[in-house]
Amino acid sequence: MSRCKAPRGDVGIQVVFRQVNVTLEEGTMCQLLYLLLLVITFSHFTDGIKLWNSRNPKGNTMWRGNWNLDRTTYRGQESVSAEPNPDGSNNKVNAIFLSQGSYGLTDIFSGAEFYSAPLEPRECLTLVYKVRFEDNFDFAYGGKLPGLYGGGVNCTAGGDPGKDCFTSRFIWRTGGVGGAALFTTAQQTPGFCATEGVECNDAWGHRLGSGSFQFQTGTWYTIQQTVRLNTPGQADGYVRIAVGGVGKVYDVSNVVIRESPDVKVDGILFSNYFGGTSSCSGSPVDTHAYFRYFVLKDNFC
Structure with missing residues (x-):
C-alpha cells in the first residue's frame, strides 16, 4: 500500500x-x-452555484416575470423584440434594435435600459450572459452592455451624486475593444488610478480592463463579471472580467465600491446603446445586438 x-x-x-x-x-x-x-x-x-437564470423570450415579452425589473426605469421598449437566433438555431433570442445615428437613449430605437433585482441583495455576485453583434454592426466610438448594480437605481454617470451606490457595466469601444465601466460615488484610494488597465473618470465611470479582449461581429460571446463589495472603510473590493466562460481576462482588487454596509449588489443593470453626446457618436447603420441566457451565480465570491 x-x-x-x-x-x-x-x-x-x-x-x-x-x-x-x-x-x-x-x-x-x-x-x-x-x-x-x-x-x-x-x-x-x-462553475459556482447557479442562483438564477432568465427564461427564453416569447414575442415582445422578453423580460418575463422572473426578471423582477423596475418598470419605472425601463426605457427603450420600442427597440426590444424576440427574434430567431441569427446562428440558425431553433430558439429565439433577445434583440435590441439600434437605429442609424442613435445614441444615449435619446430617441426612439436608440437601445434599451432597465434595472432588475431577481435575487435578494448580496455582498458578491457574478453575472454571465451571451451577446452577439449583427454582422453589419459598426462599433463606432463605443457603447454600453449589461452589468451589475447596487445601492438603488439611477446611479450611472450623471445620476444622483448624493447616493451611496454603484454600477459596473461591460462596454465596447472603437473596433470592438472590450472592458467594463465602474461608476461609484465612493472615493478611491491613492494609486488606484495608476493600476494597470484602469482609466479613472469620476464623472463618467472608471474604465477597467479596456483592451483585455475584443468583440467581433457575427459571433456569440459568453461574458462574465464578478463584483465583490469592499468592507466599508477599507479598499478590499474586487472586480473580475472573463470571456468565453473559462479563465480570467482581467481583474482589479483594492477597489472602493461602497461606503455603507447597507449597499449590496442588487442585481442586473441592463444597458445597450451607443454612448456619446451627439449623433456623431451614434450607430453608423441600422443594426442589432442580440442577448440570451442571463445567469446569476456565486463564482469567485
Whole structure:
C-alpha cells in the first residue's frame, strides 16, 4: 500500500489532493481518484452555484416575470423584440434594435435600459450572459452592455451624486475593444488610478480592463463579471472580467465600491446603446445586438 500523489507540474492540485488522507494501491484506483478530485476542484472554482437564470423570450415579452425589473426605469421598449437566433438555431433570442445615428437613449430605437433585482441583495455576485453583434454592426466610438448594480437605481454617470451606490457595466469601444465601466460615488484610494488597465473618470465611470479582449461581429460571446463589495472603510473590493466562460481576462482588487454596509449588489443593470453626446457618436447603420441566457451565480465570491 502507498499513498496516491498528484502528477508533477500542478502544485495547486497537489495541495488539494494531499489534504485528502486516503491510501490506495498504486495504479488505476489512484488515477481515478485523482481525476475525480480534479473535476470537483475545478467545477467548484469555475462553475459556482447557479442562483438564477432568465427564461427564453416569447414575442415582445422578453423580460418575463422572473426578471423582477423596475418598470419605472425601463426605457427603450420600442427597440426590444424576440427574434430567431441569427446562428440558425431553433430558439429565439433577445434583440435590441439600434437605429442609424442613435445614441444615449435619446430617441426612439436608440437601445434599451432597465434595472432588475431577481435575487435578494448580496455582498458578491457574478453575472454571465451571451451577446452577439449583427454582422453589419459598426462599433463606432463605443457603447454600453449589461452589468451589475447596487445601492438603488439611477446611479450611472450623471445620476444622483448624493447616493451611496454603484454600477459596473461591460462596454465596447472603437473596433470592438472590450472592458467594463465602474461608476461609484465612493472615493478611491491613492494609486488606484495608476493600476494597470484602469482609466479613472469620476464623472463618467472608471474604465477597467479596456483592451483585455475584443468583440467581433457575427459571433456569440459568453461574458462574465464578478463584483465583490469592499468592507466599508477599507479598499478590499474586487472586480473580475472573463470571456468565453473559462479563465480570467482581467481583474482589479483594492477597489472602493461602497461606503455603507447597507449597499449590496442588487442585481442586473441592463444597458445597450451607443454612448456619446451627439449623433456623431451614434450607430453608423441600422443594426442589432442580440442577448440570451442571463445567469446569476456565486463564482469567485
